[in-house]
Amino acid sequence: MRLLTGLILRVVAVVALCLAAASAWVMWDVNRTIRAEAVASADRVVREARELAWRELTWRGSSGRDAKYAFPDWRSSETLRVIAPGYCVSLAWTDEAPRRLCGGWSGMGAAPPAWFDAAYSALFGPSRPVTRTVTLHRRDAGQVIAVADHGAAARQAWRVVSVVVGVAAAMAAGIGLLATLVIGHALMPAERIVRCLRNMEGGAYDLRLPAFRAREFALIARAVNDLTQRLAETTAQRAALTRRLFQVQEEERRTLARDLHDEFGQCLTAASALAAAIAAGTEVERPDIAEDARAISGITERMMGTLRSTLARLRPPDLDAVGLERSLGHLIATWNAHGAALAAARPAGAVPETIPAFRLDIVGSLSHVPAQAGLNLYRIAQECLTNAARHGRPSEVRLRVEGDDPVRGLALSVEDDGGGAPERLEARAGYGLIGIRERVAALGGSLSIERPAGGIGVRIAAIIPFGPEPAGARFA
Incomplete structure (x- = not known):
């Protein structure tokens, strides 16, 4: 895994954990607020009922054991204003059936999803009622019970959680994006270092x-x-x-x-x-x-x-006297003569073996090639032809030399159709191939081993510069 990807995943995990913690805290705070609002509603109803009862005593003279304290005035609009939306309050005077009054659901928001309702119920359970006693003349005159409606509580919790978590998620996404850009910019030198290596x-x-x-x-x-x-x-x-x-x-x-x-x-x-x-x-x-x-x-x-x-x-032949082109021609002729001698010495009735035919292609003039570069090219060609003949069963081995580019240098390639594999040749390089590599590297050239255009056999290509040899070699 890339370092940038790993860091981004860690940032996403931290953001998700923070969002989960924020959601849990908001739900707990909303539940605490709902509980506090139920207590406040109960206290307000108690005060309102007490005031209504005193007005009843003061203005109507209704007193005694059978007096109907604050009835039916406690259901008035003034009383409804003291009950928070989404809460239900029951007032029961002594020896009377309780009377229930609920606040409206205005401003409670849309219904929460089923999964949120189930999660909220599993975490906090049903709303607990809040009980308060109405006292008149130092005696209990009635009882007030306030409780939050479950649907209203879930709606309120969902409204607050969705808003807070939505804002937090947007902020977290922005922070995550900025963190990704900052981390990516900070890790840019790593890519440059890797390319250099x-x-x-x-x-x-x-x-x-x-x-x-x-x-x-x-x-x-x-x-x-x-x-x-x-x-x-x-x-x-x-x-x-x-x-x-x-x-x-x-x-x-x-x-x-x-x-x-x-x-x-x-x-x-x-x-x-x-x-x-x-x-x-x-x-x-x-x-x-x-x-x-x-x-x-x-x-x-x-x-x-x-x-x-x-x-x-x-x-090798005297390159100064004979020339590189004639020396390479003599080398090819020697290999062809050797193959003809092997074919002639084969016993009668023996299984015929493939005798490779050696070909020479020269592009451009080789007369301007320096003696040292020509000698090294001759030795490389000699070793490549030996490897092609010994380590494969080719029917044709082609030596190609290009010397018409003074800037590029001498380009040599030996291609055969012996069915060998370049990767196996690379993995099990013998002393001959190692010697070719070292010679090309010492001259500051390049060497490549690949399949020929036909897809069968092995192609060894080398480039030898004419001028002073660079310090290093490049192996393709």
Whole structure:
């Protein structure tokens, strides 16, 4: 879950809890107000009944045990005004049946929903009556009982709760919206930091984060900037070391190729000549020795062929003298010749194997390519062709080189239809692919492994710049 979403949900939960608490408090306060109003109505009726009774005694002289105190005057309009709307009052004089009078429902509002009525009844129960005694001449003359009508109480509670909670909900929605905007604005640096880290993952170590206003984000930005600077320095050092290692490797290959050619090649040439001389001298007298000599000569020829292919891998053609385009053509021709040799050496009746055909496409001129960039491209192409031939069963392997963009550099792609999976190749990268990555990274280029346009096989693409190598590499 995103941090902004989580914070918004927490704000909504807090707002909902506050609204629930406010609703409960308002309902409790309304119930307390209803109880207080019932008490006040009872007290007012008692005072009014007492005053009416005294007027009866004073003006009509009605006294004695059978006197009808305040009857029927207590039902007058003056008495109705002292009973709050929604309340019912019963007045019972001594030894008489009680007489009930209720206030009107004017201003009580609309009827509440059924769920609110049920909740209010469950929380507070039925309204409790308030009882007061009317005393005249220090003796009890009657009793007043005031009680809030349940429907009126529910209406009053719903009216107050709906108004208060509605206002509170509107305020809470506004506060929540403002809080969301403020929190979103405060968390905007996090998105920028994440984008910077993603770019760092791709090898862009030249990015720097600004100093944010928030202290916590400012500390994170400073740490990220220090990390990118350190990674850039480390990557530059590693690239320089890798380039030096490849230079040493090329020097060692040249030395090894020279030694093999001078020493091993001369020995094989001498052994072949001696075997031919022995076969010619013993052909008549000792045909068995001549046969062994011819066998030695055949073995020597095979060893010479192996030596030539090894020398071709160790020591590429002289790019300054031959040129990159002809060197790549010779490399493709060597792979096609190797496939033809395998097909010719296949025993009769054996199950035929797919012998891949190697193709070369060159776009633009490669004459302006620097020697070092051309050598690295040759080595990368050599390793890519080896991987395509060894780790798949392609019927065609196509090498494409584009060198007509001096700004972009050399673009190389090796595409095969061997049915391999790029993701599996990425997960189980061997030393050959690791070497390609390191070489491209040391040169400041980019490398990508994907499916070709046809959707079958693997396509390895690399870009090698002409100019000075940048500090880092970007792997697609």
